[in-house]
Amino acid sequence: MKKNWLSSYPVGVPENISTLRHNSLGELIAEACRAFSEHTAFVQEANTLSYAQLDALSERLAAFFAVDLSLAVGERVALMMPNILAYPLAVSGVLRAGCVVVNVNPMYTPRELKHQLRDSGARAIIVAEPFVATVNEVLAETSVDTVIVVPMAGMPQSGSATYDHSGATVLNTALSTNSVMSARELRHSDTALLQYTGGTTGPSKGAELTHGNMLSNIEQFGTWLGDTLKPGREVIITALPIYHIFALMVNTLSFLRLGGKNVLITNPRDMPGLVATMKLEGCTAITGVNTFFNGLLNTPGFDALNFSTLHLSMGGGSAVQPAVARRWAEVTGKKLVEGYGLSETSPVLTVNRTDIPEFRAGIGLPLPSTEISIRDDDGKEVKQGEAGELCARGPQVMRGYWNKPEENAKAFTEDGFFRTGDMAMQDEDGYFHIVDRKKDMVLVSGFNVYPNEIEAVCAEHPGVLESACIGVPDEKTGEAVKVFVVKRDGALTEQVLIDHCRKNLTAYKVPRQIQFLTELPKSPVGKILRRELRG
Incomplete structure (x- = not known):
């Protein structure tokens, strides 16, 4: 397997991490x-x-x-x-x-x-x-x-x-x-x-x-960020719950190692209270999911905060939509950086570069000592630019599922790669992009439709606050696209949004049904739960 992503690495970031300094x-x-x-x-x-x-x-x-x-x-x-x-x-x-x-x-x-x-x-x-x-x-x-x-x-x-x-x-x-x-x-x-x-x-x-898994990921993450973070000088906002692996490894342990001040947000749904806390405590770094950043941008008073010290805004857990990233840059003057990982990988596998000024869609490049392989259903690597299952190998990948030997046999390939269940592709520059969860794909007349793409297009319309896409049974096409939408503009109609989608999507991807809701079901960390909408 060629590590063709290395040519896009930031200057000074090594291919592999150094020996770990701590035993635990x-x-x-x-x-x-x-x-x-x-x-x-x-x-x-x-x-x-x-x-x-x-x-x-x-x-x-x-x-x-x-x-x-x-x-x-x-x-x-x-x-x-x-x-x-x-x-x-x-x-x-x-x-x-x-x-x-x-x-x-x-x-x-x-x-x-x-x-x-x-x-x-x-x-x-x-x-x-x-x-x-x-x-x-x-x-x-x-x-x-x-x-x-x-x-x-x-x-x-x-x-x-x-x-x-x-x-x-x-x-x-x-x-x-x-x-x-x-x-x-x-x-x-x-x-x-x-x-x-x-x-x-x-x-x-x-x-x-293991301790080795977590220490490796802390070292990988720190190596990737380089001198972006300064020991003893960071203030990170932790609105993601610490019981979530992202907040535990990134916010808690990585910033603890640097002597940072960690501002714990007990109730992240209280957005006005969160904005008041940010004003009081200051902020050099913040993490969250797409809906969290979108929520902040729509909270009165957020745009009046002082963002001069903010130098790391990191999104994970779900795709950062370009529309949200653009608004974040307009309001804060800083870019959002998207990363990717799972509970099974401590969690971070890939991150976008922090040393370039523009937002780049996608999940970025593998961290040092991390191998990514995109494979088809037969376990063979696909060509660059083609979609397949993202498989990962590295020191941050779990030992296995606790007391689940049969699950572990399915979760790992013969050559030791963990099967993530996420469909991804690699572009010509070596960067990786998640197209969607395998189980969330919608099959329209034999064509794969990825909900992330539909939701990203809907997010471009100024009248849309949030959206979620699922597949519903259809007599002619097997499945059809349905989108649930929370309005930002009360005047938004179904036809206006369908017309917007027609301008930006090929015909089989255009939603056949749109349903307006007052809110979308979300997990405790703010990820939209499509499975509850499928219900």
Whole structure:
């Protein structure tokens, strides 16, 4: 396989990353805390946590796990919180104890939570107070024997949440332990995270990510950005939930390594509140999904912020639409940079260049030490410019799905590439582009229609705020294109939008049906859920 993307690499970025300096994530965290001890590590509303405090408290929490609870290296600890100060503290404590972080979406139903706790075999859970009732409902059917409750500042207390489990304790009690943990030697091959996938094709699966996987991706990402980021001087806005792998690796761990100040947004749906926080705290970097950036652009007061210090705006999780990128550049004077990855790849595989001034559509170039191969259904590489399944190999790719040997046999090729399930192509300059998820393709009279393209065209119309495209049964063509639309302009009609699409799309791609909605279903990180529209 030719690495023909290397000719488009930025000057100074090597083909491969250097040898990793740390043996574990806990080691990286401890080193950063001591190097930047006087700096602020995390901010949540009026509350702050310095690097010195993070160091001392996470060390105590690690001792609580290792000594008081007798959790061995590799035991699983679930974390069920929104973005509050206790989250990065908990992540740091679990990792420094040599235990495995199991991130849990706090909005999970009892059924979803029970599956994840049972599948992971978690022995303990740290849960924010409003979600204790969900934990209590399933506890008896899991292996969890310790519940640590985190009171939440700035959120209403839940009347139904009672600490009636015999193993329940409050986080502050755990942090007041006098125990001292003996040093635990960890290796790159030790498991650091079980990162559960969305479960769109059945029960969610735990991607087993090692310390080596995560450290490699932190190093790859840092190497790619070069001197874009300055140690001890960054302020990053973290509106993506930390339980999402992108926010955990990029926002939390990568910026922690640099001694950055991380501004945690507990409720990203409160866009006016978010804008007020950005005005108060400042911002040098921000990450999000396309709908998040679009939402900010449509929030009063955002365009009046001072963007002079902003030098990294990174989109991931779903395609950044050119229309949104253009508006972002017009309002902020800065470009959006799109990247791509998955839970199974720690997560970042590809990123666009940050050293060129213009937005470039697509997912960019593979990070150092990363190989990308575009393959057909028979596993053969397709020609450059043709679409196929994106397959990836590199040090950031997971060990496999937790206790799922049959799934792992399907997930990897014989030569060790991970099958992402995403359809992609490589252009003449070596850059990669996602055309869509294989399962989201619409087949019209034998022609493949990719929803991302239809949605991007709809986004170009000034009357459209958001859209989502699916396929619906059609007697003549097998399937036809249907688009759900949220209006920006109340005067927008179905015919006006269809005419707009006819000007920009070949006939079989033009929507046959358009349905207007007041809002589109979204995941907790803001990705539009087409599967719910297919319903």
